């Protein structure tokens with residue numbers, strides 16, 4: 058056997074053993090929570106795709122690159138990329154179980170209010186350095202898997218899986234008022250799934266990493282495409298959950314300023330906030346809109362407002378908003394008032410209940426609209442823990458509603 062053939066065999070063996078290790082690890086995962094089970098299934102699909110195609114890929118490398126030096130280099134690169142992806146998946150598998158389950162209740166509730174497509178949205182939350190979301194195909198793109206291992210890329214193309222990265226301060230039940238910021242990330246997930254902002258400047262339909270690199274080189278269409286994603290995620294977070302995202306955004310403004318900063322990847326703050334204010338008004342949440350405008354006075358202008366606002370007003374951007382408004386179950390002031398009437402209560406009483414640590418079983422949109430603007434609740438860790446508990450109770454109540462007893 059030639060040296061290069063021996064090297065090729067080793068790479069096949071290594072790739073198969075990495076795939077086996079991942080499957081074994083996911084089988085051993087103690088948690089049988091639905092999201093973990095979905096993630097394990099996804100890992101199984103990934104591993105099976107490697108088992109089925111690695112030999113074909115390696116043999117093709119040997120045919121395409123008759124020079125043993127070049128073939129050896131390609132094989133080493135293939136092995137390195139597969140090792141890195143396996144490491145990422147193994148780390149996610151190890152770490153994701155520490156996220157409070159109430160976050161999943163809130164995010165699953167959010168997704169139930171979004172359009173249902175042909176494919177279920179599958180995701181896990183996992184601790185990470187900054188609040189962000191990533192889809193698995195984007196991770197593959199960042200390793201140029203489409204060039205290095207096209208058979209794997211093809212096998213996974215139609216299979217999406219999302220990872221929501223949460224800084225450690227989010228992963229605590231007494232930080233439940235921070236969680237509406239995650240609704241913005243879920244907005245990215247929904248828009249990625251439905252591809253509505255991809256229709257803006259369709260000529261540059263590229264991965265997020267490529268888009269960011271084009272934007273860093275001041276390519277206007279790429280910048281606008283990234284902005285479209287941000288405007289849309291703000292819009293979805295507010296459409297479904299009400300004003301809680303924007304209130305938490307203001308509260309955390311100094312801390313997350315670097316993330317939310319007006320930049321090539323994010324539009325100017327003021328235009329983002331005005332987009333949200335406009336939507337709150339449309340939903341009849343006028344008091345929230347007024348309060349938001351008040352808070353807006355404390356945000357300094359960046360000089361990009363006009364540019365961002367002009368972009369937001371474009372017909373194709375407005376078309377994206379219209380699509381989501383027509384296809385999501387949005388939250389309106391009538392929903393808020395209707396719920397409060399149905400339980401014979403007032404907003405003030407419900408605020409007092411939360412402060413006195415009495416559970417309020419309400420949809421997350423109602424619960425957050427009532428609680429997230431109240432500084433007394435924000436300052437009280439036990440009240441925030443209670444809100445996490447309320448999210449859990451609401452989820453159980455919804456499940457009971459779905460159970461029909463046969464006569």
Ligand SMILES: [Zn+2]
Nearest residue numbers: 241245287290
């Ligand atoms: Zn974003």
